[in-house]
Amino acid sequence: MKLNGAVFILALPFASPALAEGFLLSSPIDCDLTSDCYIQQYVDSNPSPAASDFTCSTLSYDGHKGTDFALPNRSEIARNVRVLASAAGRVKGVRDGMADVSYSDETADKVAGRECGNGVIIDHGDGWETQYCHLKNGSVVVKPGQDVWQGQELGFVGQSGKAAFPHVHLSVRKDGKTVDPFDPDGTTTCATPGDSSLWQTRPAYRAGGLIGAGFSQGVPDFDAIKAGTADAKTLSPDAPALVIWGYLFGSQPDDVVNLSITGPDGMVIADDVTLTKAQAQSFRAIGKKRRGKGWATGTYTGTVTLIRGPQILSQKTVEIDIR
Ligand SMILES: [Zn+2]
Structure with a gap:
């Protein structure tokens, strides 16, 4: 001064x-x-x-x-x-x-x-x-x-x-x-994140991620995902579709969600979805409709990955048995 x-x-x-x-x-x-x-x-x-x-x-x-x-x-x-x-x-x-x-x-x-x-x-x-x-x-x-x-x-x-x-x-x-326990002195700026904190052990900042992932036989209702009831435990060979979904927090424009399903006979479906806006919570799903005699029985693996720029922010892998 x-x-x-x-x-x-x-x-x-x-x-x-x-x-x-x-x-x-x-x-x-x-x-x-x-x-x-x-x-x-x-x-x-x-x-x-x-x-x-x-x-x-x-x-x-x-x-x-x-x-x-x-x-x-x-x-x-x-x-x-x-x-x-x-x-x-x-x-x-x-x-x-x-x-x-x-x-x-x-x-x-x-x-x-x-x-x-x-x-x-x-x-x-x-x-x-x-x-x-x-x-x-x-x-x-x-x-x-x-x-x-x-x-x-x-x-x-x-x-x-x-x-x-x-x-x-x-x-x-x-x-x-x-008082923000992550910035008790109010000195943090965008350019200088700082490390002052009121925490004995400061929780790591997660800039977004996957809250959950699961299989279902159709695109689930968002409310079912929030309720924790969207995730099928098993499916039958004649399920009308096989869907993998991921539940996200803190999404940003241009984030990419990669979703894939691999079954006993190999890759069922895989795709990238590019997000367009910042959202506190959201979900994305991809799936495939049943054709012909139905799904092969066995274990299916679903993987959901949230990617921001060059970085993998979060990844979840889930399994389901079709029998
Ligand atoms: Zn609150």
């Missing part, structure tokens, strides 16, 4: 909350973020009506004040994946008893003012607070005033409140203001 021609160096202990107080977070979800679950949305770091995550990419939406740790589909709610306190503190508030439903414009009225759904707020002292949203109905196991340790179970991942997919939304606040 320059005043009256002289140069002063600012020596105040200015805002670097992570360094200043040693407040650090652990994961709020008990699953492997590289395989069993993933981060769908980050804090919106863009003050304009456009949204961007801390890397200046599209994994956010306008005004989003937290990080969404997601399960691959609604059927996974039944697995009772634990939501964990990201730091030690005292429970400030809880809510439970709201149904796990898929949020839509039609159901918006039912959750107005209670968008967090079943949730927990923890006070960590020094103005730090974390909030956990969309927990499974009936799963919250802590009470207001209770002290919790880092990693203590709070409940299970669900889809209560304003949630379009099953996930736990983690909000982090300091003196009531939203």
